[in-house]
Amino acid sequence: MAEELFKQIESMGILPVIKLNDAKDAVPLAKALCEGGLPCAEVTFRTDAAKDSIAAMTEAFPDMLVGAGTVLNAEQVDEAVAAGAKFIVSPGLNPDTVKYCVDKEIPILPGCANPSDIEQAIKYGLKVGKFFPAEAAGGLKAIKAMSAPYSQMRFMPTGGINPSNVSDYLAEDFILACGGTWMVPSAEIEAGNFDKIKELTEEAVRSMLGFRLAHVGINCFNEVEAHKVADAFDGMFGFAPNENPSSIFSAGYVETMKSPFLGKKGHIAIATYSVERAKAYLERKGVGFNEDSIVYRPNGKIQAVYMAEEVGGFAIHLVRKPKEV
Incomplete structure (x- = not known):
């Protein structure tokens, strides 16, 4: 299950990371992402609207790949999965949360910012981790250095990824995909400018593919x-x-x-x-x-x-x- 899901994420290349303050914005935002070429999203659990937003998006677009981000404990895992989340992303590696997901066969990408995190992820049988905050933690150079002794691991860098560096990250085999926010700015979401978000999403895809x-x-x-x-x-x-x-x-x-x-x-x-x-x-x-x-x-x-x-x-x-x- 997890392997097939990660193949889907890899085929997308970019995973939009979304913070929603109002669940009413979930469906029009999902529509903009799908029409813009990225039918996927990581909805962060940093607001009270996260659970309802995931439920609305997965109901309106059942084929969309929707996951929950900034998940910090097992309770949030259960809430996210019940709402329809297909995977879990956490900023760090909490052994209790990781084990909970592994035992329940829920795909999880925990934060792996150093070799100790990576070894913990390997201990639980994981092959993919999130690298956060990517640019602040050393960027591509840091991931390349860490991946050398851990060739079985791949990473999803998030934080500081933008149109000018996303293709550099994705050129490396140890990068599964990149998490990004530049195509879903909070100001445009709150203003209801979903046509603009669709446009930014299209630009993100073309920047990634370099046609x-x-x-x-x-x-x-x-x-x-x-x-x-x-x-x-x-x-x-x-x-x-x-x-x-x-x-x-x-x-x-x-x-x-x-x-x-x-x-x-x-x-x-x-x-x-x-x-x-x-x-x-x-x-x-x-x-x-x-x-x-x-x-x-x-x-x-x-x-x-x-x-x-x-x-x-x-x-x-x-x-x-x-x-x-």
Whole structure:
């Protein structure tokens, strides 16, 4: 149960951390998050409205991944689960609370800010912990240092995560996902500006995925024609050709196919930091994929995958590209 839930959180990439003072805001906020591309939330137990907010969100959006945060004891665990919370997040590692959740098979991400916390988490059979407050506690450098001797553990950093650093965190395999508040500012919630929250959520997702044009593919009938096309791009723009058995890349911008490939007119490659998260995000928007087209890296991560449908006569595929520094 916990393993599958953590896979879902990982596919989201960002877990919005929400503080609600009034349960009436729960449903419109959940709607904004779902429509913005993040159908998930950690509702903190720092207000009296938390329990009712979780209940309202899970009733209105049963497929939404809703958990309870800032949970400090077993009583709050019971309240949260009764309200519909699918997982528990705590700022620190309270052995009593962790054991209570483990015994009841309730997924929990306890705060693990130092090696002692991590060893306690491992003792209880946990494989994921929250790192809080992330930036104040040393950020990515600190997590990387701690993860070296504890390779079985993964982390969800929360606190100080924002659009400028979220993709740096998510680029590391020991990061499951990031908790963040920047797409759900309290002022916008209290003002009822849920369209703004939807917009901020969309921006957060695009910042995380880093969508950009990688290259355009041109279908040629044969190798002779492909060389003519590649030579034209080289002669006009100085796009030096780089030949491989099936195609010629012109400075990485244009791929000229030596024989007709997917797409009536050719193909368009869209780069992203994570093909897995981008694929999951687009599937939630109703986009289908050709599963037989998946190309894996040696480490098991997806390098590329084609969408099932063409767009404007072009086949579209996602391709993994690291963040440019």
